[in-house]
Amino acid sequence: MIRTSVIVVATLAGGLAVYAAEISGKVSLKGTPPPERKIEFDAMCGKLHDKDVTTRHYVVSPDGGLANVFVYVKQAPAGKPASDKVPELDQVGCMYEPYVMGVMTNQLFKIKNSDPLMHNVHATPKATGNKEFNIGQPVKGMVKDHTFPSREVLVRFKCDVHPWMFAYVGVMDHPYFAVTDKDGKFKLPGGLPAGKYTVVAYHLKTHGTAEGLTQEIEVAEGDKREVNFTVELPGS
Amino acid sequence: MALQPSDISSSNPTSLPWSRFAWLTMLATLLLISVGGLVTSRGAGLSVPDWPNSYGYSMYTFPISHWMGGILYEHSHRLLGVLVGVLTTVLAVGLWVRETSGRQRWLGVIVMTGVAGLLGRMGSWQVPIFITLAALAPVAMVWGLARFARDRQALRWLGVVAFAAVILQGTLGGLRVVWLADELGFVHGMLAQGFLVLICFIALLSGGWRNRVAPGSIAAPGLRRAWWLAVVLVVAQLGLGAAMRHRHAGLAVPDFPLAYGRVWPKTDATSLATYNRTRVEATAQRPIQSTDVILHMLHRSNAYLIAAIAAWLTFRTWRDAGRKTPAGRLTTVWLALVGIQIALGALTVWTGKSADIATLHMVTGALTLVVASAAAAAMARMCRVRPAFVEPYRRAGSGSPVWPG
Numbered sequence: 018m019i020r021t022s023v024i025v026v027a028t029l030a031g032g033l034a035v036y037a038a039e040i041s042g043k044v045s046l047k048g049t050p051p052p053e054r055k056i057e058f059d060a061m062c063g064k065l066h067d068k069d070v071t072t073r074h075y076v077v078s079p080d081g082g083l084a085n086v087f088v089y090v091k092q093a094p095a096g097k098p099a100s101d102k103v104p105e106l107d108q109v110g111c112m113y114e115p116y117v118m119g120v121m122t123n124q125l126f127k128i129k130n131s132d133p134l135m136h137n138v139h140a141t142p143k144a145t146g147n148k149e150f151n152i153g154q155p156v157k158g159m160v161k162d163h164t165f166p167s168r169e170v171l172v173r174f175k176c177d178v179h180p181w182m183f184a185y186v187g188v189m190d191h192p193y194f195a196v197t198d199k200d201g202k203f204k205l206p207g208g209l210p211a212g213k214y215t216v217v218a219y220h221l222k223t224h225g226t227a228e229g230l231t232q233e234i235e236v237a238e239g240d241k242r243e244v245n246f247t248v249e250l251p252g253s
Numbered sequence: 254m255a256l257q258p259s260d261i262s263s264s265n266p267t268s269l270p271w272s273r274f275a276w277l278t279m280l281a282t283l284l285l286i287s288v289g290g291l292v293t294s295r296g297a298g299l300s301v302p303d304w305p306n307s308y309g310y311s312m313y314t315f316p317i318s319h320w321m322g323g324i325l326y327e328h329s330h331r332l333l334g335v336l337v338g339v340l341t342t343v344l345a346v347g348l349w350v351r352e353t354s355g356r357q358r359w360l361g362v363i364v365m366t367g368v369a370g371l372l373g374r375m376g377s378w379q380v381p382i383f384i385t386l387a388a389l390a391p392v393a394m395v396w397g398l399a400r401f402a403r404d405r406q407a408l409r410w411l412g413v414v415a416f417a418a419v420i421l422q423g424t425l426g427g428l429r430v431v432w433l434a435d436e437l438g439f440v441h442g443m444l445a446q447g448f449l450v451l452i453c454f455i456a457l458l459s460g461g462w463r464n465r466v467a468p469g470s471i472a473a474p475g476l477r478r479a480w481w482l483a484v485v486l487v488v489a490q491l492g493l494g495a496a497m498r499h500r501h502a503g504l505a506v507p508d509f510p511l512a513y514g515r516v517w518p519k520t521d522a523t524s525l526a527t528y529n530r531t532r533v534e535a536t537a538q539r540p541i542q543s544t545d546v547i548l549h550m551l552h553r554s555n556a557y558l559i560a561a562i563a564a565w566l567t568f569r570t571w572r573d574a575g576r577k578t579p580a581g582r583l584t585t586v587w588l589a590l591v592g593i594q595i596a597l598g599a600l601t602v603w604t605g606k607s608a609d610i611a612t613l614h615m616v617t618g619a620l621t622l623v624v625a626s627a628a629a630a631a632m633a634r635m636c637r638v639r640p641a642f643v644e645p646y647r648r649a650g651s652g653s654p655v656w657p658g
């Protein structure tokens with residue numbers, strides 16, 4: 018029964034995609050963030066870089082766009098993942114790429130080692146149902162499939178071989194989420210049925226345990242809506 | 254002939270070769286604790302996800318080319334753990350053989366070497382065996398301590414306690430990895446300190462230390478209590494430190510002597526959000542919570558308390574026991590260690606919790622406990638309340654006077 022209804026909803030959502038609302042926008046940063054710190058690679062990881070690499074707490078474009086903000090609709094109807102592409106958390110140059118990404122609950126995603134050296138992958142989720150795990154990926158090209166069953170913003174991943182390696186994965190129970198790109202821009206998947214919604218923009222370093230910035234919106238069928246956020250640093 | 258040696262002691266605990274071997278074991282333990290400290294300071298505790306194997310290899314054949322990053326510390330720590338396990342087994346068996354005979358002797362040797370041999374193979378299939386033996390270890394430790402309390406000359410029971418403790422300790426370290434249990438890291442850290450003190454006492458007692466500390470030579474029972482209070486405060490201090498380290502939140506208060514510019518920092522939600530937003534962590538750390546800040550501040554407060562009691566104890570011990578006595582000398586060393594330790598604590602904050610400084614701080618903390626315990630034990634003996642003079646007796650074949658335990 019449940020499975021049938023999920024398929025029906027999914028089909029409806031797919032069918033409505035042309036008409037349903039589409040939300041996009043930009044997250045800007047106002048204020049001066051603390052300077053990032055240079056990452057002190059060890060010898061083996063240092064060889065994989067010819068330029069300095071820094072921490073990624075505040076990645077800001079020249080025009081003030083804030084990257085790595087997890088933007089999502091607070092309550093939205095379930096659906097299937099926006100794309101058939103399997104999300105991938107890569108380890109490359111002793112860094113996680115991307116720094117922030119999103120998956121749906123129970124959506125399969127890949128954790129991959131693209132480095133010619135050993136990493137361990139240690140996820141420390143907090144939501145009930147999402148289990149902490151720690152696996153070794155000693156060989157280049159190793160891939161591990163994983164799913165998280167519960168919604169969580171955000172699950173931390175870390176490597177204990179290289180303590181500077183950490184990244185975050187947002188887990189949503191619906192497909193209407195995105196992560197801002199290097200210009201601070203985002204586009205939620207199409208197919209959101211007409212209605213009232215709350216859009217949340219969560220920046221880990223700014224918002225911490227708080228929910229983040231929110232905006233109430235009402236969309237009609239076929240709306241193309243721009244929703245912009247400004248993250249303001251106190252004291253600016 | 255009111256007092257026969259056999260009435261008091263089962264054997265003479267003095268054995269210089271075993272004392273030297275115990276000092277060697279203590280040195281290896283100190284090295285093990287240092288590397289263990291680096292593992293935690295560098296956040297490398299889970300860099301090898303499996304145990305007792307290492308990335309599927311036997312820990313003895315894990316290729317050196319794989320000892321990179323955090324693995325270098327974690328794997329060295331595991332190998333040093335095996336070394337201390339072997340040394341402790343030899344020490345425990347040696348003391349046992351020295352003090353027993355006949356069937357009792359062989360039974361002890363077979364049990365201890367059998368258990369050590371079984372665990373030494375370190376295969377993944379052994380985890381249940383480790384857990385079973387580790388569950389029995391506390392029983393053996395309590396039993397051993399009780400037997401030693403009844404007969405203070407019987408160091409073999411302290412050997413049994415050390416042997417059980419090393420098994421428990423190794424298992425705790427392994428389970429902390431495979432169960433992803435940060436709390437076990439705390440217990441593992443605390444037991445390490447206790448183990449170091451135990452090995453130190455075996456070394457001191459087998460080195461004839463009792464003969465150098467005359468019982469009842471000082472009439473100052475208050476001093477004896479003050480020394481035990483010092484030990485309790487140091488244990489509490491190590492507990493606070495271990496709790497801070499094993500919560501993996503990094504440096505919860507970044508300035509010293511003030512704390513976030515205040516005498517006592519704010520711990521409300523808004524302030525905590527600011528602390529977390531403004532710190533730029535280069536390594537994966539849990540966000541700071543109020544508990545982290547409070548633990549940090551309690552650790553600082555207790556440090557001041559220890560400094561005060563150290564100054565007072567030094568003054569009183571030098572006055573009442575003399576500077577050149579064992580207790581007086583230990584007091585001097587202890588005062589110096591407390592001073593160094595407070596400086597290292599400040600440096601830990603000022604360097605933004607540099608891994609090496611933080612580790613040195615932890616190791617010095619362990620030494621502070623060892624010296625305080627030894628001084629407290631010496632003072633407890635010297636400050637006996639009962640009539641000061643007890644006739645020493647001589648054991649047959651032993652030239653030196655032996656004081657009743």
Ligand SMILES: [Cu+2]
Pocket residue numbers: 111135136137176177178179182
């Ligand atoms: Cu790594």
